Amino acid sequence: MRMIVGLDLPDSGSALIGGKHYAELDWPLREVGALLDAKAFHPARTARNHLRWLALGNDIPRVRVDEVLDQVGLTSVANRRVGKFSLGMTQRLGIAAALLGDPGVLLFDEPVNGLDPEGIRWVRHFLRDLAKEGRTVLVSSHLISEMSLTADRLVVIGRGRLIAETSVADFVARSGGGAVRLVTPDQVAFTAVISTAGATVEDDGGSLTVEGLTSSQIGDLGVQNGLRIYELTPITASLEDAFMELTQDEVEYRPSTMPGAIAVGEKE
Amino acid sequence: MSTEILLNAPRGHYRIKHVARSEIAKIITLRSSAITLGLTFAACLLVTGLVSHSALHHDPGYYAGFDPTAESLTGMITVALAGGVMGALLITSEYSSGTIRSTLAAAPKRPLLLATKVGVTTVLMVVFCEVLSFASFFLGQAILSGGGAPSATLASSGSARAVVMTGLFIALIALMSFGFGLIFRSTAAAIAAFVGVIFVLPLVMHGISESDVHYLPTNILINAIMSTVNQGPGGQFAPVSPTVGLVLMTVYAAIALAVGAALFVRRDA
Numbered sequence: 001m002r003m004i005v006g007l008d009l010p011d012s013g014s015a016l017i018g019g020k021h022y023a024e025l026d027w028p029l030r031e032v033g034a035l036l037d038a039k040a041f042h043p044a045r046t047a048r049n050h051l052r053w054l055a056l057g058n059d060i061p062r063v064r065v066d067e068v069l070d071q072v073g074l075t076s077v078a079n080r081r082v083g084k085f086s087l088g089m090t091q092r093l094g095i096a097a098a099l100l101g102d103p104g105v106l107l108f109d110e111p112v113n114g115l116d117p118e119g120i121r122w123v124r125h126f127l128r129d130l131a132k133e134g135r136t137v138l139v140s141s142h143l144i145s146e147m148s149l150t151a152d153r154l155v156v157i158g159r160g161r162l163i164a165e166t167s168v169a170d171f172v173a174r175s176g177g178g179a180v181r182l183v184t185p186d187q188v189a190f191t192a193v194i195s196t197a198g199a200t201v202e203d204d205g206g207s208l209t210v211e212g213l214t215s216s217q218i219g220d221l222g223v224q225n226g227l228r229i230y231e232l233t234p235i236t237a238s239l240e241d242a243f244m245e246l247t248q249d250e251v252e253y254r255p256s257t258m259p260g261a262i263a264v265g266e267k268e
Numbered sequence: 269m270s271t272e273i274l275l276n277a278p279r280g281h282y283r284i285k286h287v288a289r290s291e292i293a294k295i296i297t298l299r300s301s302a303i304t305l306g307l308t309f310a311a312c313l314l315v316t317g318l319v320s321h322s323a324l325h326h327d328p329g330y331y332a333g334f335d336p337t338a339e340s341l342t343g344m345i346t347v348a349l350a351g352g353v354m355g356a357l358l359i360t361s362e363y364s365s366g367t368i369r370s371t372l373a374a375a376p377k378r379p380l381l382l383a384t385k386v387g388v389t390t391v392l393m394v395v396f397c398e399v400l401s402f403a404s405f406f407l408g409q410a411i412l413s414g415g416g417a418p419s420a421t422l423a424s425s426g427s428a429r430a431v432v433m434t435g436l437f438i439a440l441i442a443l444m445s446f447g448f449g450l451i452f453r454s455t456a457a458a459i460a461a462f463v464g465v466i467f468v469l470p471l472v473m474h475g476i477s478e479s480d481v482h483y484l485p486t487n488i489l490i491n492a493i494m495s496t497v498n499q500g501p502g503g504q505f506a507p508v509s510p511t512v513g514l515v516l517m518t519v520y521a522a523i524a525l526a527v528g529a530a531l532f533v534r535r536d537a
Contacts, residue, residue: 002536005372005373005376006372006376007369007372007536007537008536008537009534009536022376023376023377023378025281025376026277026280026281026282027277027278027281027282028282028373028374028375028376029373029374030277034373036369037366037369039365039366040366040367040369040370040373041365041366041367041370042294042298042361042362042365042367043365044298044299044300045294045297045298046297049293049297050297050370052293052297053290053291053293053294053297054290054370054373054374056286056289056290056293057282057286057287057289057290057371057374057375058282058286058374059278059282059286097370
């Protein structure tokens with residue numbers, strides 16, 4: 001993200017926005033809004049003054065400053081020094097700065113970091129609303145459960161390498177999905193039937209986990225063999241499970257208790 | 269949402285005037301800028317007042333070779349110190365606070381941004397230092413003439429030159445310090461470099477090469493720029509003429525700024 005807005009130079013390749021380098025944009029703040037880290041303000045300046053000098057730099061009308069302050073709910077503290085802001089308030093100010101030029105492309109790096117639950121909900125809805133208005137919103141996060149609630153499309157990057165680029169639904173379906181939870185009083189008989197059908201069964205105590213058959217196929221098997229079914233639930237892997245599965249080999253800092261890491265350590 | 273603003277984006281692209289407005293707003297909106305300028309103003313006039321006052325009521329022998337112009341500009345030494353610190357802070361505070369990332373988001377063309385920043389800093393420093401230089405001169409002369417000591421006017425030989433050049437010279441010192449700020453990006457390091465060049469280097473140079481001491485900023489300022497006596501190549505203390513001294517200082521500031529600019533344009537922010 002820092003490369004996209006030209007703060008860092010890539011070792012090779014380039015990052016373009018709508019076919020242009022960020023530095024070549026006519027009015028950068030009117031085209032791209034970025035929240036890269038919460039602390040990008042001088043602590044002694046007020047929130048309103050921070051937005052004012054930003055606005056002046058891209059010829060953005062002054063009224064817009066109060067508009068975005070209102071949008072993120074900072075109007076009442078607009079004349080307070082930013083240094084006295086809580087993490088949540090600085091985050092809101094960062095979002096206000098990104099929205100200042102009313103840009104069509106928005107970049108948010110870890111936007112919910114340090115926010116309280118209410119703030120997290122607010123950001124989540126806010127990001128979705130911005131996307132609904134037809135803007136492109138690129139959000140990075142380590143909170144995978146958060147992404148499953150916010151994102152449409154996913155780009156998974158591990159150790160600087162692109163691992164996947166897909167939609168959230170596809171991503172989950174592709175990795176790990178397809179198991180079905182089955183609760184039946186006829187466990188032994190059902191296990192035999194399913195095994196014959198070529199699927200695998202695992203006994204989880206009160207229930208069976210079936211892999212290799214859909215819930216409708218299992219239902220049909222039950223009827224054909226006169227076996228009772230109390231519950232039949234398709235288990236969709238959570239985004240987090242899917243992510244973990246996919247990035248297993250790409251984790252940078254692995255706890256040493258993991259068997260894999262020990263093996264590597266011994267070889268070295 | 270006001271998509272009409274997006275549609276109303278002005279033609280063309282952001283220019284120096286937009287960046288300049290932005291930079292000026294940044295300076296104005298920090299209370300510390302006004303406080304620093306105000307304190308510097310007060311400290312300068314206080315030093316000039318004290319020094320001029322202590323030059324009163326001496327035996328006639330004391331006034332042989334007395335330089336009323338240099339006497340009244342003594343307070344400008346404090347301006348050199350404050351200007352050096354301010355010059356560095358104008359850029360290093362952006363790095364320490366993270367503001368630089370907002371600045372680069374609004375004006376990602378780094379050469380344009382830096383040129384504007386240097387321009388704004390130059391105008392601010394030149395105006396401030398010139399105003400103080402004249403104020404210091406007039407205050408000092410009022411005290412000297414009021415106390416019956418030898419005094420000067422702007423019409424006196426070399427006085428107007430000394431007053432104008434002192435302001436310019438100190439503005440150049442501040443710009444050199446701005447260059448250090450660009451190079452080091454840390455306030456402590458930039459100010460250490462500035463203090464090293466201005467206060468430590470002259471002392472060290474005495475032990476290395478006595479004849480080269482005259483080319484150091486501090487010595488040029490005191491012996492050539494601020495003085496109206498003992499001028500020119502013949503003088504014992506000022507082998508550098510005021511004009512050569514000012515050119516040298518311009519070169520020093522330009523070197524610091526050029527190195528800083530080369531790093532600023534390439535380095536990750």
